[in-house]
Every structure is written in C-alpha cells, then in structure tokens.
Amino acid sequence: MTQLPYREVTAAAYAAAYTAGLRLTGTPDGAVLSGACPRCACPFDFTYVRRAYRHRPGAPVTVPVLCVCDTPHTGRPPGEEGCGAYWNVLLERTGR
C-alpha cells in the first residue's frame, strides 16, 4: 500500500489487529515479532531485545512496536521507517 502517506499515529484497535496474525520467535535476547502492520498492512519483522527493558521475571512485558516496513510511504522523513504507526503489544512470558 504505497499510496498510504506516512503519519505518526496510533489507535486502540492496532494492538489486537496486529497480535491476531502475529508469529513470535524467541531469541536469546528477546524475540522477533513477525506480523503485518495494522495500518498499512505491510508485513515486517520487529526485533524486541529483552535487555533494553527492565521488568520482573514472569511478568507480562509491554513491547512498544512501531511499523518498520520497507515500503516507501509518501512523506516519510529521511531516516524513518515504516508508515509511522505505533502501538503496544503485551507479551506473556510462557516460561519456555
């Protein structure tokens, strides 16, 4: 959806729409979240590094996700990625 202009925006529905199709791959440092942006619908991988956030072991982690698709959206500032959409994802630690 290249015709969608870049805009820094969030919406309450983004998190649920994103997690519905989300694939989570655990890494030693955190996780890779593979899903489609709920705003521009572009698929992208988002790398979450656990070290970067302080939290208690076993507690759910809120991960701030922003769209980092490589589709050229109109009006995107130099150095930015994605379409500007951002949202929070709540990750439950499964203890694996």
Ligand SMILES: [Zn+2]
């Ligand atoms: Zn997007």
Ligand SMILES: [Zn+2]
């Ligand atoms: Zn996009």
